[in-house]
Amino acid sequence: MLPVRRYNGRAKPYIGVMTGSIFVSILLVLALLGTVGSLFLGLVGFVRHGSTDPERSNRLMRWRVMMQAAAIGLFALWLMTS
Secondary structure, X not given: OOOEXXXXXXXXXXXXXXXXXXXXXXXXXXXXXXHHHHXXXXXXXXXXXXXXOHHHHHHHHHHHHHHHHHHHHHHHHHHHHO
């Protein structure tokens, strides 16, 4: 059942907030998957090649940090829209 808001005596579904919350939660899941993916790729590269390619390791670490920051920001936004 959709939450309703009274407007001039008539009930209207409150879809606007729910749609935004769903969109933010989808983005949050994608950011979390990106974080886990870049962490996993970094671990696989480290186990497979050791530390022979520090440039690739740095690039993956930067991606992980950016995705993690995006996930934290989206989580905060999701909390505000829920």
